[in-house]
Amino acid sequence: MALLSVRDLEVRFSTRKATVHAVNQIGFDLESGESLGIVGESGCGKSVSALAMLGILPKAGRVTGGSVEFGGVDLLKLPDQKLRQIRGKDIAMIFQDPMTSLNPVLTIGRQLTETLEKHLDMDKDVAKKEAAELLERVGIPRAADRLGDYPHQFSGGMRQRVMIAMAISCKPKLLIADEPTTALDVTIQAQILEVLKNLTAEEHMALILITHDLGVVAGVCERTNVMYAGKFVETAPTAKLFSKPRHPYTLGLLKSVPRLDAARKERLEPIAGLPRDLRTLPPGCSFAPRCLYATDRSRAETPELHTIDSDDHLVACWNPVPDADIPERHSLEDPGAS
Amino acid sequence: MSILEAEALELEIEHPSGLWRDAFDRLRRNPGAIIGAVIVALFLFLAVFASVAAPFGQNERVTAPTSTPDGPSSEHRFGVDKQGRDYLSRIIFGARLSLLVGIVSVAVGLSLGLLFGAMAGYFGGWLDTAIMRVMDILLAFPGFLLAIGLVTALGPGLWQIMLAVGITNVPQFARVLRSSVIAQRESDYVLAARSLGARGRRLLLRHVLPNSLAPVIVQATLAMATAIIDVAGLSYVGLGPNDPSLPEWGKMLADSAARLETGTHLVLFPGFAIVLSVLGLNLIGDGLREALDPRLKS
Structure with a gap:
Protein backbone atom coordinates (compact mmCIF):
# COMPACT_ATOMS: atom_id res chain seq x y z
CA MET A 1 0.00 0.00 0.00
CA ALA A 2 1.20 3.44 -0.81
CA LEU A 3 2.47 5.68 2.01
CA LEU A 4 0.47 8.62 0.75
CA SER A 5 -2.49 8.40 -1.50
CA VAL A 6 -4.24 11.56 -2.62
CA ARG A 7 -7.57 11.28 -4.44
CA ASP A 8 -9.63 14.03 -6.04
CA LEU A 9 -8.28 16.70 -3.71
CA GLU A 10 -10.11 19.93 -4.26
CA VAL A 11 -9.38 23.32 -2.64
CA ARG A 12 -11.40 26.49 -2.98
CA PHE A 13 -10.67 30.00 -1.75
CA SER A 14 -13.65 32.14 -0.98
CA THR A 15 -13.20 35.84 -1.49
CA ARG A 16 -15.97 38.33 -1.12
CA LYS A 17 -16.43 38.61 -4.86
CA ALA A 18 -15.65 35.19 -6.21
CA THR A 19 -14.55 31.65 -5.51
CA VAL A 20 -11.05 30.75 -6.60
CA HIS A 21 -10.67 27.17 -7.83
CA ALA A 22 -7.14 26.70 -6.54
CA VAL A 23 -6.82 22.91 -6.69
CA ASN A 24 -9.09 20.82 -8.90
CA GLN A 25 -9.31 17.09 -8.25
CA ILE A 26 -5.70 16.14 -8.11
CA GLY A 27 -4.57 12.65 -7.22
CA PHE A 28 -1.31 10.76 -6.85
CA ASP A 29 0.34 7.96 -4.93
CA LEU A 30 3.64 8.07 -3.15
CA GLU A 31 5.53 5.02 -1.90
CA SER A 32 7.76 5.33 1.16
CA GLY A 33 11.22 6.45 0.16
CA GLU A 34 10.00 7.72 -3.20
CA SER A 35 10.64 11.26 -4.37
CA LEU A 36 8.04 13.18 -6.32
CA GLY A 37 8.41 16.56 -7.98
CA ILE A 38 5.48 18.90 -8.46
CA VAL A 39 6.25 21.51 -11.09
CA GLY A 40 4.26 24.48 -12.27
CA GLU A 41 4.20 28.23 -12.53
CA SER A 42 3.35 30.64 -9.70
CA GLY A 43 -0.24 30.38 -8.56
CA CYS A 44 -0.98 27.01 -10.14
CA GLY A 45 -1.86 25.45 -6.78
CA LYS A 46 1.35 23.60 -5.89
CA SER A 47 1.83 25.06 -2.42
CA VAL A 48 -1.88 25.14 -1.65
CA SER A 49 -2.12 21.39 -2.30
CA ALA A 50 0.64 20.79 0.24
CA LEU A 51 -0.89 23.09 2.85
CA ALA A 52 -4.26 21.40 2.33
CA MET A 53 -2.76 17.96 2.95
CA LEU A 54 -1.40 19.17 6.30
CA GLY A 55 -4.57 21.04 7.21
CA ILE A 56 -2.83 24.41 7.52
CA LEU A 57 -4.55 26.33 4.75
CA PRO A 58 -4.98 30.08 5.27
CA LYS A 59 -8.34 31.12 6.65
CA ALA A 60 -10.05 31.84 3.34
CA GLY A 61 -9.18 28.41 1.95
CA ARG A 62 -11.01 25.16 2.50
CA VAL A 63 -10.86 21.64 1.22
CA THR A 64 -14.09 20.93 -0.64
CA GLY A 65 -13.51 17.35 -1.63
CA GLY A 66 -11.27 14.36 -1.96
CA SER A 67 -9.16 12.35 0.44
CA VAL A 68 -5.56 12.34 1.59
CA GLU A 69 -4.72 8.90 2.94
CA PHE A 70 -1.49 8.71 4.88
CA GLY A 71 -0.61 5.27 6.20
CA GLY A 72 -4.23 4.24 5.65
CA VAL A 73 -5.75 7.17 7.55
CA ASP A 74 -7.59 10.00 5.83
CA LEU A 75 -5.90 13.17 7.10
CA LEU A 76 -8.79 15.34 5.96
CA LYS A 77 -11.17 13.52 8.30
CA LEU A 78 -8.89 13.59 11.35
CA PRO A 79 -9.75 15.98 14.19
CA ASP A 80 -7.27 18.84 14.52
CA GLN A 81 -5.86 17.37 17.74
CA LYS A 82 -4.77 14.15 15.97
CA LEU A 83 -3.55 15.96 12.89
CA ARG A 84 -1.27 18.11 15.03
CA GLN A 85 0.48 15.01 16.28
CA ILE A 86 1.16 13.95 12.71
CA ARG A 87 2.39 17.36 11.60
CA GLY A 88 6.07 17.66 12.37
CA LYS A 89 6.31 14.05 13.48
CA ASP A 90 5.25 11.91 10.52
CA ILE A 91 4.96 14.62 7.90
CA ALA A 92 7.20 17.69 7.97
CA MET A 93 7.44 20.66 5.70
CA ILE A 94 10.16 23.04 4.58
CA PHE A 95 9.25 26.46 3.29
CA GLN A 96 10.52 28.74 0.59
CA ASP A 97 11.98 31.69 2.42
CA PRO A 98 14.48 30.71 5.11
CA MET A 99 14.95 34.39 5.99
CA THR A 100 11.45 34.62 7.45
CA SER A 101 10.60 31.03 8.35
CA LEU A 102 12.44 31.00 11.68
CA ASN A 103 11.17 32.79 14.76
CA PRO A 104 13.51 35.77 15.20
CA VAL A 105 13.28 35.92 19.00
CA LEU A 106 14.03 32.28 19.80
CA THR A 107 17.48 30.70 19.60
CA ILE A 108 18.11 28.05 16.97
CA GLY A 109 18.63 25.51 19.74
CA ARG A 110 15.30 26.34 21.36
CA GLN A 111 13.40 26.05 18.09
CA LEU A 112 14.95 22.65 17.43
CA THR A 113 14.50 21.24 20.92
CA GLU A 114 10.91 22.43 21.18
CA THR A 115 9.79 20.03 18.47
CA LEU A 116 11.87 17.19 19.89
CA GLU A 117 10.49 17.68 23.38
CA LYS A 118 6.94 17.89 22.13
CA HIS A 119 6.83 15.01 19.68
CA LEU A 120 9.43 12.61 21.04
CA ASP A 121 9.12 13.38 24.79
CA MET A 122 12.84 13.95 25.12
CA ASP A 123 14.07 15.76 28.20
CA LYS A 124 16.03 18.98 27.82
CA ASP A 125 19.58 17.64 27.83
CA VAL A 126 18.90 14.78 25.46
CA ALA A 127 17.04 17.12 23.12
CA LYS A 128 19.95 19.54 23.15
CA LYS A 129 22.41 16.83 22.22
CA GLU A 130 20.10 15.61 19.49
CA ALA A 131 19.71 19.17 18.17
CA ALA A 132 23.47 19.58 17.87
CA GLU A 133 23.67 16.29 16.05
CA LEU A 134 20.93 17.35 13.64
CA LEU A 135 22.71 20.59 12.83
CA GLU A 136 25.87 18.62 12.22
CA ARG A 137 24.03 16.34 9.81
CA VAL A 138 22.73 19.22 7.70
CA GLY A 139 26.28 20.55 7.46
CA ILE A 140 26.49 23.38 9.98
CA PRO A 141 30.03 23.70 11.28
CA ARG A 142 30.64 23.90 15.06
CA ALA A 143 27.01 22.90 15.57
CA ALA A 144 27.08 22.62 19.36
CA ASP A 145 28.40 26.19 19.72
CA ARG A 146 25.71 27.60 17.53
CA LEU A 147 22.65 26.34 19.41
CA GLY A 148 22.54 29.57 21.42
CA ASP A 149 22.59 31.77 18.32
CA TYR A 150 19.61 33.63 16.90
CA PRO A 151 18.36 33.29 13.32
CA HIS A 152 19.67 36.71 12.26
CA GLN A 153 23.19 35.51 12.91
CA PHE A 154 22.85 32.89 10.16
CA SER A 155 23.04 33.39 6.40
CA GLY A 156 20.20 32.31 4.11
CA GLY A 157 21.74 28.97 3.18
CA MET A 158 22.52 28.23 6.82
CA ARG A 159 18.98 29.09 7.86
CA GLN A 160 17.59 26.73 5.24
CA ARG A 161 19.85 24.03 6.69
CA VAL A 162 18.37 24.80 10.11
CA MET A 163 14.86 24.53 8.65
CA ILE A 164 15.75 21.14 7.19
CA ALA A 165 17.18 20.05 10.53
CA MET A 166 13.92 21.07 12.23
CA ALA A 167 11.85 19.25 9.62
CA ILE A 168 13.77 15.97 9.85
CA SER A 169 14.22 16.11 13.63
CA CYS A 170 11.47 13.57 14.32
CA LYS A 171 12.44 11.36 11.37
CA PRO A 172 9.23 11.95 9.42
CA LYS A 173 8.09 9.41 6.86
CA LEU A 174 7.25 12.17 4.44
CA LEU A 175 9.02 15.46 3.85
CA ILE A 176 7.34 18.18 1.84
CA ALA A 177 9.76 20.80 0.53
CA ASP A 178 8.01 23.84 -0.88
CA GLU A 179 10.42 25.72 -3.15
CA PRO A 180 13.28 24.98 -0.73
CA THR A 181 15.95 26.58 -2.90
CA THR A 182 14.13 29.42 -4.62
CA ALA A 183 15.29 32.15 -2.24
CA LEU A 184 18.92 31.00 -2.33
CA ASP A 185 21.70 31.70 -4.79
CA VAL A 186 22.78 29.00 -7.18
CA THR A 187 25.81 27.55 -5.41
CA ILE A 188 23.87 27.30 -2.15
CA GLN A 189 20.91 25.77 -4.04
CA ALA A 190 23.05 22.87 -5.15
CA GLN A 191 24.31 22.29 -1.61
CA ILE A 192 20.83 22.34 -0.11
CA LEU A 193 19.53 19.90 -2.73
CA GLU A 194 22.47 17.63 -1.98
CA VAL A 195 21.63 17.72 1.74
CA LEU A 196 17.97 16.94 0.99
CA LYS A 197 18.85 14.10 -1.33
CA ASN A 198 21.26 12.46 1.07
CA LEU A 199 19.03 12.78 4.10
CA THR A 200 15.95 11.36 2.43
CA ALA A 201 18.00 8.45 1.12
CA GLU A 202 19.60 7.75 4.52
CA GLU A 203 16.33 7.89 6.43
CA HIS A 204 14.24 6.30 3.69
CA MET A 205 11.96 9.33 3.73
CA ALA A 206 9.47 10.03 0.99
CA LEU A 207 9.89 13.48 -0.53
CA ILE A 208 7.52 15.82 -2.28
CA LEU A 209 9.51 18.61 -3.89
CA ILE A 210 7.44 21.56 -4.99
CA THR A 211 9.19 23.89 -7.38
CA HIS A 212 8.89 25.98 -10.52
CA ASP A 213 12.43 25.05 -11.45
CA LEU A 214 12.74 22.05 -13.76
CA GLY A 215 16.47 21.89 -13.04
CA VAL A 216 15.72 21.14 -9.40
CA VAL A 217 13.42 18.17 -10.05
CA ALA A 218 15.79 16.85 -12.69
CA GLY A 219 18.47 16.40 -10.07
CA VAL A 220 16.37 15.05 -7.23
CA CYS A 221 13.05 13.45 -8.17
CA GLU A 222 12.24 10.03 -9.51
CA ARG A 223 8.82 11.09 -10.69
CA THR A 224 7.46 14.46 -11.74
CA ASN A 225 3.94 15.83 -11.89
CA VAL A 226 3.33 18.93 -13.97
CA MET A 227 0.60 21.17 -12.62
CA TYR A 228 -1.40 23.79 -14.44
CA ALA A 229 -4.41 25.74 -13.16
CA GLY A 230 -4.86 23.48 -10.16
CA LYS A 231 -4.72 20.22 -12.12
CA PHE A 232 -2.04 17.72 -12.99
CA VAL A 233 -1.59 17.81 -16.75
CA GLU A 234 1.23 15.31 -17.08
CA THR A 235 2.96 12.80 -14.86
CA ALA A 236 5.89 10.56 -15.70
CA PRO A 237 9.23 9.32 -14.43
CA THR A 238 11.44 12.39 -14.51
CA ALA A 239 13.79 11.16 -17.23
CA LYS A 240 10.86 10.23 -19.47
CA LEU A 241 9.18 13.55 -18.90
CA PHE A 242 12.28 15.41 -19.97
CA SER A 243 12.97 13.28 -23.03
CA LYS A 244 9.39 12.85 -24.23
CA PRO A 245 7.16 15.61 -22.91
CA ARG A 246 3.67 14.94 -24.26
CA HIS A 247 1.71 17.85 -22.86
CA PRO A 248 2.19 21.11 -24.75
CA TYR A 249 2.60 22.92 -21.41
CA THR A 250 5.42 20.62 -20.31
CA LEU A 251 7.11 21.16 -23.65
CA GLY A 252 6.67 24.91 -23.25
CA LEU A 253 8.26 24.80 -19.79
CA LEU A 254 11.23 22.82 -21.12
CA LYS A 255 11.72 25.17 -24.02
CA SER A 256 11.74 28.20 -21.75
CA VAL A 257 14.67 26.93 -19.68
CA PRO A 258 18.17 27.83 -20.87
CA ARG A 259 20.50 24.89 -21.44
CA LEU A 260 24.24 24.63 -21.63
CA ASP A 261 24.14 22.21 -24.55
CA ALA A 262 21.82 24.31 -26.70
CA ALA A 263 23.08 25.84 -29.91
CA ARG A 264 24.30 29.36 -29.39
CA LYS A 265 21.86 31.25 -31.51
CA GLU A 266 18.85 29.39 -30.27
CA ARG A 267 16.37 31.64 -28.50
CA LEU A 268 14.38 30.78 -25.42
CA GLU A 269 10.71 30.41 -26.16
CA PRO A 270 8.35 31.88 -23.61
CA ILE A 271 4.86 30.44 -23.24
CA ALA A 272 2.51 32.99 -24.76
CA GLY A 273 -0.40 34.38 -22.79
CA LEU A 274 -1.13 34.60 -19.09
CA PRO A 275 -1.89 31.98 -16.45
CA ARG A 276 -5.52 30.96 -16.19
CA ASP A 277 -7.82 33.10 -14.07
CA LEU A 278 -8.91 30.57 -11.47
CA ARG A 279 -12.08 32.39 -10.53
CA THR A 280 -13.89 30.87 -13.47
CA LEU A 281 -13.31 27.45 -14.91
CA PRO A 282 -15.10 27.12 -18.22
CA PRO A 283 -15.29 23.67 -19.80
CA GLY A 284 -12.40 22.52 -21.91
CA CYS A 285 -8.70 22.31 -21.25
CA SER A 286 -7.44 25.14 -19.04
CA PHE A 287 -4.33 25.47 -21.14
CA ALA A 288 -6.20 25.70 -24.47
CA PRO A 289 -6.10 29.52 -24.77
CA ARG A 290 -2.29 29.45 -24.71
CA CYS A 291 -1.79 26.21 -26.56
CA LEU A 292 -0.39 25.76 -30.08
CA TYR A 293 -1.92 22.29 -30.32
CA ALA A 294 -5.40 23.16 -29.10
CA THR A 295 -8.28 21.67 -31.10
CA ASP A 296 -12.01 22.33 -31.02
CA ARG A 297 -12.35 19.43 -28.64
CA SER A 298 -9.79 21.01 -26.26
CA ARG A 299 -11.95 24.07 -25.99
CA ALA A 300 -15.17 22.15 -25.39
CA GLU A 301 -14.28 19.16 -23.26
CA THR A 302 -12.00 18.85 -20.23
CA PRO A 303 -9.32 16.21 -20.79
CA GLU A 304 -8.56 13.73 -18.00
CA LEU A 305 -5.24 12.02 -17.30
CA HIS A 306 -4.74 8.91 -19.45
CA THR A 307 -1.74 6.74 -20.22
CA ILE A 308 0.39 7.48 -23.21
CA ASP A 309 3.46 5.63 -24.54
CA SER A 310 3.73 3.51 -21.39
CA ASP A 311 1.86 2.67 -18.17
CA ASP A 312 3.77 5.14 -16.01
CA HIS A 313 3.34 8.12 -18.32
CA LEU A 314 0.03 9.96 -18.04
CA VAL A 315 -1.12 13.06 -19.82
CA ALA A 316 -4.30 15.11 -19.82
CA CYS A 317 -4.48 16.31 -23.40
CA TRP A 318 -6.67 15.67 -26.42
CA ASN A 319 -3.88 16.39 -28.85
CA PRO A 320 -0.52 15.42 -27.28
CA VAL A 321 2.70 16.73 -28.75
CA PRO A 322 3.79 14.44 -31.60
CA ASP A 323 7.27 12.93 -31.64
CA ALA A 324 8.34 15.14 -34.51
CA ASP A 325 7.92 18.30 -32.45
CA ILE A 326 10.03 17.15 -29.49
CA PRO A 327 13.51 18.62 -29.76
CA GLU A 328 16.30 16.07 -29.60
CA ARG A 329 18.25 17.89 -26.92
CA HIS A 330 15.66 17.44 -24.22
CA SER A 331 17.12 14.26 -22.92
CA LEU A 332 18.14 13.57 -19.40
CA GLU A 333 21.09 11.21 -19.34
CA ASP A 334 22.17 11.53 -15.75
CA PRO A 335 19.50 12.24 -13.16
CA GLY A 336 22.24 13.04 -10.66
CA ALA A 337 23.39 16.20 -12.43
CA SER A 338 21.31 19.28 -12.02
CA MET B 1 33.36 22.50 1.22
CA SER B 2 35.20 25.78 0.88
CA ILE B 3 31.93 27.70 0.72
CA LEU B 4 30.95 26.25 4.05
CA GLU B 5 34.20 27.36 5.54
CA ALA B 6 33.75 30.82 4.13
CA GLU B 7 30.30 31.00 5.66
CA ALA B 8 31.67 29.84 8.97
CA LEU B 9 34.28 32.57 8.83
CA GLU B 10 31.77 35.20 7.99
CA LEU B 11 29.72 34.10 10.94
CA GLU B 12 32.64 34.40 13.28
CA ILE B 13 33.05 38.06 12.48
CA GLU B 14 29.61 38.77 13.85
CA HIS B 15 29.91 38.78 17.60
CA PRO B 16 27.43 36.46 19.27
CA SER B 17 24.50 38.43 20.61
CA GLY B 18 20.77 38.24 21.02
CA LEU B 19 17.99 40.31 19.59
CA TRP B 20 17.42 42.26 22.79
CA ARG B 21 21.11 42.75 23.40
CA ASP B 22 21.45 44.22 19.92
CA ALA B 23 18.67 46.65 20.72
CA PHE B 24 20.32 47.51 24.02
CA ASP B 25 23.62 48.17 22.25
CA ARG B 26 21.90 50.57 19.87
CA LEU B 27 20.14 52.24 22.78
CA ARG B 28 23.46 52.76 24.53
CA ARG B 29 24.86 54.62 21.55
CA ASN B 30 21.93 57.06 21.49
CA PRO B 31 22.85 60.20 23.47
CA GLY B 32 19.21 61.27 23.89
CA ALA B 33 18.28 57.93 25.41
CA ILE B 34 21.26 58.14 27.79
CA ILE B 35 20.19 61.57 29.02
CA GLY B 36 16.62 60.31 29.44
CA ALA B 37 17.83 57.25 31.33
CA VAL B 38 19.97 59.39 33.66
CA ILE B 39 17.01 61.69 34.42
CA VAL B 40 14.64 58.80 35.07
CA ALA B 41 17.27 56.97 37.12
CA LEU B 42 17.71 60.10 39.24
CA PHE B 43 13.98 60.34 39.91
CA LEU B 44 13.82 56.62 40.63
CA PHE B 45 16.67 57.00 43.10
CA LEU B 46 14.95 59.92 44.80
CA ALA B 47 11.69 58.01 44.93
CA VAL B 48 13.20 54.90 46.48
CA PHE B 49 15.46 56.72 48.95
CA ALA B 50 13.18 59.70 49.57
CA SER B 51 13.36 59.39 53.35
CA VAL B 52 17.16 59.53 53.21
CA ALA B 53 17.57 61.97 50.31
CA ALA B 54 15.10 64.56 51.61
CA PRO B 55 16.52 66.92 54.25
CA PHE B 56 13.17 67.04 56.11
CA GLY B 57 10.04 64.90 56.42
CA GLN B 58 7.25 65.37 53.88
CA ASN B 59 4.90 66.88 56.46
CA GLU B 60 7.45 68.24 58.89
CA ARG B 61 6.89 71.94 59.84
CA VAL B 62 10.15 73.84 59.68
CA THR B 63 8.68 77.34 60.04
CA ALA B 64 5.34 78.73 61.19
CA PRO B 65 2.49 78.68 58.61
CA THR B 66 2.42 81.93 56.63
CA SER B 67 0.59 83.43 53.69
CA THR B 68 3.87 84.74 52.26
CA PRO B 69 6.18 81.75 52.36
CA ASP B 70 9.93 82.26 52.00
CA GLY B 71 11.60 81.55 48.67
CA PRO B 72 14.79 79.53 48.23
CA SER B 73 17.46 80.07 50.83
CA SER B 74 20.64 78.26 51.80
CA GLU B 75 18.74 76.36 54.44
CA HIS B 76 15.68 75.52 52.28
CA ARG B 77 16.92 75.35 48.72
CA PHE B 78 13.42 75.22 47.19
CA GLY B 79 11.92 77.46 49.86
CA VAL B 80 9.01 76.59 52.16
CA ASP B 81 5.28 76.35 51.48
CA LYS B 82 2.32 78.01 53.21
CA GLN B 83 2.19 75.35 55.88
CA GLY B 84 5.85 75.98 56.62
CA ARG B 85 7.07 72.69 55.14
CA ASP B 86 10.42 72.31 53.34
CA TYR B 87 9.51 72.40 49.64
CA LEU B 88 12.53 70.42 48.38
CA SER B 89 11.57 67.54 50.64
CA ARG B 90 7.99 67.64 49.33
CA ILE B 91 9.18 67.55 45.73
CA ILE B 92 11.44 64.59 46.52
CA PHE B 93 8.64 62.67 48.22
CA GLY B 94 6.44 63.67 45.28
CA ALA B 95 8.71 61.72 42.92
CA ARG B 96 7.58 58.62 44.76
CA LEU B 97 3.93 59.35 44.04
CA SER B 98 4.39 60.44 40.46
CA LEU B 99 6.45 57.41 39.47
CA LEU B 100 4.03 55.13 41.28
CA VAL B 101 1.19 56.76 39.39
CA GLY B 102 3.02 56.35 36.07
CA ILE B 103 3.90 52.73 36.68
CA VAL B 104 0.55 51.59 38.07
CA SER B 105 -1.61 53.32 35.49
CA VAL B 106 0.55 52.04 32.64
CA ALA B 107 0.46 48.56 34.17
CA VAL B 108 -3.34 48.72 34.23
CA GLY B 109 -3.53 49.99 30.65
CA LEU B 110 -0.88 47.58 29.45
CA SER B 111 -2.35 44.42 30.94
CA LEU B 112 -5.88 45.09 29.71
CA GLY B 113 -4.60 46.44 26.38
CA LEU B 114 -2.39 43.40 25.81
CA LEU B 115 -5.21 41.03 26.62
CA PHE B 116 -7.71 42.68 24.30
CA GLY B 117 -5.21 43.51 21.56
CA ALA B 118 -3.81 39.99 21.45
CA MET B 119 -7.25 38.39 21.37
CA ALA B 120 -8.52 40.75 18.69
CA GLY B 121 -5.45 40.36 16.51
CA TYR B 122 -4.94 36.64 16.92
CA PHE B 123 -8.48 35.34 16.71
CA GLY B 124 -9.87 37.96 14.34
CA GLY B 125 -13.43 37.64 13.11
CA TRP B 126 -16.36 38.81 15.23
CA LEU B 127 -14.26 38.90 18.41
CA ASP B 128 -11.91 41.36 16.73
CA THR B 129 -14.81 43.49 15.57
CA ALA B 130 -16.46 43.48 18.99
CA ILE B 131 -13.31 44.35 20.93
CA MET B 132 -12.11 47.02 18.56
CA ARG B 133 -15.49 48.75 18.39
CA VAL B 134 -15.47 49.04 22.19
CA MET B 135 -11.95 50.49 21.94
CA ASP B 136 -13.18 52.93 19.31
CA ILE B 137 -15.90 54.09 21.68
CA LEU B 138 -13.29 54.66 24.41
CA LEU B 139 -11.09 56.52 21.92
CA ALA B 140 -13.96 58.72 20.84
CA PHE B 141 -13.70 60.62 24.14
CA PRO B 142 -10.68 62.85 24.59
CA GLY B 143 -8.45 60.94 27.04
CA PHE B 144 -8.49 63.61 29.70
CA LEU B 145 -12.25 64.01 29.59
CA LEU B 146 -12.67 60.26 29.90
CA ALA B 147 -10.35 60.26 32.92
CA ILE B 148 -12.35 63.09 34.54
CA GLY B 149 -15.55 61.13 33.96
CA LEU B 150 -14.09 57.96 35.40
CA VAL B 151 -12.69 59.71 38.48
CA THR B 152 -16.05 61.33 39.06
CA ALA B 153 -17.66 57.92 38.88
CA LEU B 154 -15.05 56.07 40.94
CA GLY B 155 -14.37 58.71 43.58
CA PRO B 156 -11.34 60.92 44.13
CA GLY B 157 -8.77 58.61 45.78
CA LEU B 158 -5.24 58.10 44.47
CA TRP B 159 -5.90 54.51 43.36
CA GLN B 160 -9.07 55.50 41.57
CA ILE B 161 -7.10 58.14 39.66
CA MET B 162 -4.48 55.62 38.61
CA LEU B 163 -7.18 53.19 37.52
CA ALA B 164 -8.95 55.91 35.52
CA VAL B 165 -5.78 57.03 33.76
CA GLY B 166 -4.91 53.37 33.13
CA ILE B 167 -8.26 52.71 31.48
CA THR B 168 -7.85 55.67 29.14
CA ASN B 169 -4.61 54.00 28.00
CA VAL B 170 -6.20 50.64 27.16
CA PRO B 171 -7.33 51.45 23.60
CA GLN B 172 -3.91 52.69 22.52
CA PHE B 173 -2.17 49.56 23.75
CA ALA B 174 -4.86 47.31 22.28
CA ARG B 175 -4.59 48.95 18.86
CA VAL B 176 -0.81 48.89 18.72
CA LEU B 177 -0.62 45.26 19.77
CA ARG B 178 -3.48 44.16 17.53
CA SER B 179 -1.84 45.54 14.42
CA SER B 180 1.50 43.96 15.12
CA VAL B 181 -0.11 40.64 16.06
CA ILE B 182 -1.97 40.62 12.76
CA ALA B 183 1.29 41.22 10.92
CA GLN B 184 3.08 38.42 12.78
CA ARG B 185 0.18 35.99 12.59
CA GLU B 186 0.56 35.71 8.83
CA SER B 187 4.35 35.42 8.91
CA ASP B 188 6.24 32.46 7.51
CA TYR B 189 7.68 31.28 10.79
CA VAL B 190 4.20 30.99 12.28
CA LEU B 191 3.18 28.81 9.33
CA ALA B 192 6.41 26.86 9.77
CA ALA B 193 5.69 26.38 13.47
CA ARG B 194 2.20 25.16 12.60
CA SER B 195 3.62 22.72 10.09
CA LEU B 196 5.72 21.32 12.92
CA GLY B 197 2.67 20.75 15.08
CA ALA B 198 2.60 23.85 17.31
CA ARG B 199 -0.89 24.65 18.53
CA GLY B 200 -3.00 27.69 19.33
CA ARG B 201 -1.91 28.93 22.75
CA ARG B 202 1.73 28.01 22.36
CA LEU B 203 1.77 29.63 18.94
CA LEU B 204 0.37 32.85 20.40
CA LEU B 205 2.53 32.98 23.51
CA ARG B 206 5.86 31.74 22.14
CA HIS B 207 5.85 32.85 18.54
CA VAL B 208 3.39 35.64 17.87
CA LEU B 209 3.44 37.70 21.09
CA ALA B 214 8.53 45.95 20.51
CA PRO B 215 6.09 48.73 19.53
CA VAL B 216 4.13 48.16 22.74
CA ILE B 217 7.23 48.67 24.87
CA VAL B 218 7.85 52.01 23.18
CA GLN B 219 4.23 52.93 23.68
CA ALA B 220 4.49 52.03 27.38
CA THR B 221 7.35 54.44 28.13
CA LEU B 222 5.58 57.24 26.31
CA ALA B 223 2.31 56.42 28.07
CA MET B 224 4.06 56.63 31.42
CA ALA B 225 5.01 60.23 30.64
CA THR B 226 1.45 61.15 29.67
CA ALA B 227 0.11 59.36 32.74
CA ILE B 228 2.20 61.62 34.99
CA ILE B 229 0.86 64.66 33.16
CA ASP B 230 -2.71 63.36 33.29
CA VAL B 231 -2.58 62.75 37.02
CA ALA B 232 -1.02 66.17 37.59
CA GLY B 233 -3.76 67.63 35.41
CA LEU B 234 -6.50 65.81 37.32
CA SER B 235 -5.06 67.11 40.58
CA TYR B 236 -4.88 70.58 39.09
CA VAL B 237 -8.59 70.63 38.21
CA GLY B 238 -9.38 69.48 41.73
CA LEU B 239 -9.89 65.76 41.17
CA GLY B 240 -6.61 64.78 42.77
CA PRO B 241 -6.12 62.78 45.96
CA ASN B 242 -8.08 64.70 48.59
CA ASP B 243 -5.53 64.11 51.32
CA PRO B 244 -3.78 67.52 51.63
CA SER B 245 -0.67 65.98 53.16
CA LEU B 246 0.12 63.96 50.01
CA PRO B 247 2.91 65.72 48.08
CA GLU B 248 1.56 65.20 44.57
CA TRP B 249 3.23 67.51 42.02
CA GLY B 250 0.06 68.47 40.16
CA LYS B 251 -1.72 69.13 43.45
CA MET B 252 1.16 71.26 44.69
CA LEU B 253 0.96 73.22 41.48
CA ALA B 254 -2.79 73.71 41.82
CA ASP B 255 -2.58 74.76 45.46
CA SER B 256 -0.16 77.56 44.72
CA ALA B 257 -1.25 78.72 41.28
CA ALA B 258 -3.26 81.60 42.73
CA ARG B 259 -0.16 83.07 44.39
CA LEU B 260 2.12 83.20 41.42
CA GLU B 261 3.48 86.67 42.38
CA THR B 262 4.19 86.10 46.06
CA GLY B 263 5.33 82.50 45.87
CA THR B 264 6.81 81.94 42.41
CA HIS B 265 8.92 79.06 43.69
CA LEU B 266 5.79 77.18 44.76
CA VAL B 267 4.69 76.95 41.12
CA LEU B 268 8.08 76.76 39.48
CA PHE B 269 9.56 73.72 41.23
CA PRO B 270 6.70 71.21 40.92
CA GLY B 271 6.22 72.32 37.32
CA PHE B 272 9.88 71.81 36.67
CA ALA B 273 9.77 68.34 38.27
CA ILE B 274 6.86 67.31 36.03
CA VAL B 275 8.57 68.63 32.88
CA LEU B 276 11.86 66.95 33.71
CA SER B 277 10.42 63.51 34.49
CA VAL B 278 8.21 63.55 31.39
CA LEU B 279 11.16 64.67 29.26
CA GLY B 280 13.27 61.83 30.62
CA LEU B 281 10.62 59.21 29.83
CA ASN B 282 10.03 60.63 26.37
CA LEU B 283 13.73 60.54 25.55
CA ILE B 284 13.90 56.89 26.60
CA GLY B 285 10.78 56.11 24.57
CA ASP B 286 12.17 57.72 21.43
CA GLY B 287 15.49 55.95 21.91
CA LEU B 288 13.70 52.61 22.32
CA ARG B 289 11.66 53.19 19.21
CA GLU B 290 14.82 53.63 17.20
CA ALA B 291 16.63 50.77 18.88
CA LEU B 292 13.81 48.28 18.36
CA ASP B 293 13.03 49.23 14.76
CA PRO B 294 14.61 46.52 12.61
CA ARG B 295 14.64 48.82 9.58
CA LEU B 296 17.13 51.09 11.33
CA LYS B 297 19.50 48.19 12.07
CA SER B 298 22.95 48.93 10.78
Missing part, protein backbone atom coordinates in the same frame (compact mmCIF):
# COMPACT_ATOMS: atom_id res chain seq x y z
CA PRO B 210 7.19 38.02 21.67
CA ASN B 211 7.60 39.25 18.12
CA SER B 212 4.81 41.78 18.48
CA LEU B 213 5.93 43.42 21.70
